Amino acid sequence: MIWETVRLSLRSIRRNVLRSFLTLLGIVIGVAAVIAMLTIGSGTTEKVKADISKLGSNLLVVRSGRPAGPGGPGGLDQVVRPLAEKDLAALVAHLTGARAISPASQKQVRVIFGTESLTSGVTGTDSAYLDARDWKLVSGRPFSDSETRSGTGVCLIGETVRQQFFGAGDPEGEIIRVNRTSCKIIGLLEPKGYTGFGQDQDNVVLMPLHAYQRRIAGNRDIDNIYIAADDRTPTSELQPRVEDILRDARRITPERESDFAIRDMTQIADAMASATTTMTGMLGAVAGVSLLVGGIGIMNIMLVSVTERTREIGIRLAIGAHEKHILIQFLVEATVLSLLGGIIGILIGLALAGLASVTLTIPFVPSPAVILLAVGFSALIGMVFGFFPALRGARLDPIDALRHE
């Protein structure tokens, strides 16, 4: 009986191909938008999470200047006192629960090899940096302690730098010019790709801090201190310890605010992920509105269909159809119609999301739950918006219906 009814409704949909298609369009667009939004959204969330974990999980980053607040970092009432070597030394000496502590100063600098040149992010740091950031070397070796101390002209390069200068060749032992100083390549960093913000994480050059300070920055400042927590210590526990040690080292009296900021990368990761999720939800809700509009379209066309087929309803009723038979017939038709729209919408939505994942280089993560939900929801829309027209058809008086021209 139900199968019979489904076949009947498919036939009636086929009879009015153009009209059915136009009716479906609302549902198709709605479902496609929801599916595309949610799929792209969860892809973005994945990407953000992955990016943040690339920055290093369980990582605290200290930089000079007041914590970001209403006045903005640094503020106006005090001169920014940069981080210095003694701050780092205090942390190394007193901080417990850290796996790695490393200084880093960064600058965009022109790097030259032969006739080629490239503007690259040059970082002055020490041998603990790779551990703190969870970066790995593909080949070569990290700086030795003596190289760090003496500021020898050696460097590690990222994949982008290698490709620019050496193609697929081995860069080890080559000498590149960074600003006006030269340094010898001793290792190649593992490729990390782009961040979600479009930043190339492989366009980097690492060199010993002292070499950087002396030959590039021209001062003895440290921009950031990276502190990676060990496995047993959550960053939330580590953060106050870092603050205490640094306030002490920088001789900040209790009544004064800290003149440095500690950023917890884990918190940032969570905040960004939840921001993305909220954004996705909102876009999904907006797309959901078009589903509602699609539903109204279905209702409209079903009313037309019932009126158009009044005589048919009359015949069926005369022949012995119950109210429920007519009700079911039109409900099934509305449901099949919107389900069809839902399925087409899902396919289009997934195609759009797939396209977006390629162009935005985010992972393509279609969620079976979302797809099932879309199928269920579009069927529900058909039932809800098809009910009133179907009821209207079922309640027709067979005598009037038969007389209908």
Add this chain to the structure above:
Amino acid sequence: MAAGATLITFDKVWKSYGQGEAKVHALAGVDLAIRRGEFVAIMGPSGSGKSTAMNIIGCLDTPTAGTYSFMGIDAGRLDRNRRAMLRNLYVGFVFQGYNLLARTTAAENVELPLIYRGVATRERRDLAMQALAEVGLVGREHHTPAELSGGQQQRVAIARAIVTRPTLLVADEPTGNLDTARTHEIMELLTRLNTELGLTIAMVTHEADVARYAERTIRFLDGHVASDSKNLEVA
């Protein structure tokens, strides 16, 4: 089945429309009885109440007052769905305009009442083929109404009406859209169904030539039965 037993009784049946001054009595206290196996022609000018009477006979409508009993059942007091069941089980309908479902084959049209009876697909097909054979439409099973002539369409409608083996066939101007030759064929078919299957037929017509095929003619006028007479045997 005891031939001659009463199938249909109207006991002071009234059917009124409208309110107060504008109240119209389509039927004004009609008494009527039709026995099983009868072939009755119902005649009368438009507005005489013949169509209203037919709708009540076919269990499509209910009287405002009085009793309509069908097969001993007080059909006038049944709700919509029970009357639908009654129609499905015992009544077949043939209309002036054929009323076949468009773009649906002859066989599928004939199967329609069986679907609402819940008959299995295969049995449905067989019964439909059989009914189409009875009305002389073998080889036309898969034609749609648009591909059939008026006479053929009415035959399909008759097949649809008899496929459930009803007790009563209600025919509303069955030849109204047909030429003389086709009219004769259809009336021959109805007469044959009446005699061979013992099918009770109630037929509305305004043509005396057509009414002559029936064995009895009831004339309606202003909501009353004006005359009720046996017809002479058709030559």
